[in-house]
Amino acid sequence: MGATQALAQFGHDLRWAQVPNHVKEILHVLMIDIFRASVGGIDRAWTQNILSLYQHHRSDRNAQVLLHDLEVDVAKAAFINATACGSLDWDDSHVAAIIHPGVCVWPAAIAMAQVTHASGQELLEACLVGYETAIRIGMSIQPEHSLRGFQGTPTCGAFGAAAACAKLLKLSAEQHRNALGIAATFACGISQFFVSGSDIKRFHAGKAAMNGVEAALLAHQGLSGPPDAIEGVQGFCRAFSDRFNESTILDRLGDAFEIEKISLKPHAGSVRMQSAIECALYIAKKQTISIEDIDHIDIGVHPAMVGKLTANQPVDHQQAQLSTPFAVAMAFYYSQLKGSEICLSIDDFAKAFSNSDIMNLSAKITCHEDKEVEEKTSLESVAARVLCKMKNGSEFEHFIEHPLGCPANPMRLDHISKRFIQLSEHQVGHQECLDWLALTVDVASLKSIDPLMTLRLKP
Numbered sequence: 001m002g003a004t005q006a007l008a009q010f011g012h013d014l015r016w017a018q019v020p021n022h023v024k025e026i027l028h029v030l031m032i033d034i035f036r037a038s039v040g041g042i043d044r045a046w047t048q049n050i051l052s053l054y055q056h057h058r059s060d061r062n063a064q065v066l067l068h069d070l071e072v073d074v075a076k077a078a079f080i081n082a083t084a085c086g087s088l089d090w091d092d093s094h095v096a097a098i099i100h101p102g103v104c105v106w107p108a109a110i111a112m113a114q115v116t117h118a119s120g121q122e123l124l125e126a127c128l129v130g131y132e133t134a135i136r137i138g139m140s141i142q143p144e145h146s147l148r149g150f151q152g153t154p155t156c157g158a159f160g161a162a163a164a165c166a167k168l169l170k171l172s173a174e175q176h177r178n179a180l181g182i183a184a185t186f187a188c189g190i191s192q193f194f195v196s197g198s199d200i201k202r203f204h205a206g207k208a209a210m211n212g213v214e215a216a217l218l219a220h221q222g223l224s225g226p227p228d229a230i231e232g233v234q235g236f237c238r239a240f241s242d243r244f245n246e247s248t249i250l251d252r253l254g255d256a257f258e259i260e261k262i263s264l265k266p267h268a269g270s271v272r273m274q275s276a277i278e279c280a281l282y283i284a285k286k287q288t289i290s291i292e293d294i295d296h297i298d299i300g301v302h303p304a305m306v307g308k309l310t311a312n313q314p315v316d317h318q319q320a321q322l323s324t325p326f327a328v329a330m331a332f333y334y335s336q337l338k339g340s341e342i343c344l345s346i347d348d349f350a351k352a353f354s355n356s357d358i359m360n361l362s363a364k365i366t367c368h369e370d371k372e373v374e375e376k377t378s379l380e381s382v383a384a385r386v387l388c389k390m391k392n393g394s395e396f397e398h399f400i401e402h403p404l405g406c407p408a409n410p411m412r413l414d415h416i417s418k419r420f421i422q423l424s425e426h427q428v429g430h431q432e433c434l435d436w437l438a439l440t441v442d443v444a445s446l447k448s449i450d451p452l453m454t455l456r457l458k459p
Helices: 003-013 021-041 045-054 074-086 102-116 120-141 152-168 173-186 200-220 236-240 246-250 271-287 324-335 346-353 356-363 371-376 413-428 430-445
Strands: 294-301 365-369 384-390 395-400
Touching (some): 003 120, 003 152, 003 246, 021 074, 021 102, 021 120, 021 430, 045 074, 074 102, 074 200, 102 120, 102 152, 102 200, 120 246, 120 430, 152 200, 173 200, 271 324, 271 384, 271 395, 294 371, 324 346, 324 356, 324 365, 324 384, 346 356, 356 365, 365 371, 413 430
Parallel strands (some): 294 365
Antiparallel strands (some): 294 384, 384 395
16 A cells, blocks of 8 residues: 555544544644644734735635634635744644644644534544644655755645545545645645745745645545555655655554654744754853853754754844744843743744844854764754853853753643743733633533634734
């Protein structure tokens, strides 16, 4: 059985009773985190621009824009909501697959669940199928896929969204396979934004979610995709990567769950920057460093980060969130202004981009390949070393192998719930946050997902 058929069969056959309890708990955490991201992203200019484009695009209105009363076409709802969730660079990540699966899978599944009147359990089943599909395809072609200039979130994420929607539409195994085949021809997304900036990364997840919804709907309508669209000689994996390992997709599919290796990010930036940020915060807190006294900072990084996440003079806000030097400069700067628990948000990055002190410090930071960092970096987390050299000749160094949020140092439910409240209470209300979190205690028992859609932005 080839990868396309195997993934289709897995998605078709999975039942909630088969899912280990600890995986069910992970899904609960990830769902809360994706709603947190939506609160932070729904009112951003890029999300609102897409909302303005699509709210009158079609007369069909059957899925809700998160935190609004507005309903739009199901594919457009997936696009808008995924843009809101994925545009903050504060989304869940799978290090080995080099993908942010949640921001593609959850928005597509939530929109489709409204159309199909799905239960909470059906939503969770579908999202698990979506995560496993997107992650396993990503792992089978990385890192060569990224090295060729593609971003795994919009490419592989489209498969995850399609798989989740196929599950909710209760497609047959053959139709599910067709949905994946159609998603294969929709998959797209380049990484030039790492070099030149721009807004495209802001809506990459949105396009993947939309593509997945439409692929599943087309399969439901009877259209077909190549039965070997993933692994075929001119299929997705061989077209989009110089290396394809099909066994990565097939190995223990349905028995071992890659969702267990998901990382959550304390700070709004690349998952590969988190260790460096945490190193800087540790040094700044321990030594009470003033940035005026810093002469130079060296950051030891994994070789794969060089050229993508190492620009020390970012050209725009988006590139700033993908700059390890800039994020480290922010960590040192904000450590002087904020309390002990610092969480760099998208708003912090926006303010920092016009802050000359932070920009000047960033210019004095260089990244270099670090052998120990490379050795300690795994398929689940990325290590980092920060060496701060002071003008008086003193030096301070810190190394982190497992940053907060990775599988070896995870964020638990209480941490995620607290973070949800901290970000959301000003926009939706403190009691409203508590009430919504109470609804999520047993999502699998909900007969409808409608209660999950009750959050609203304050007027």
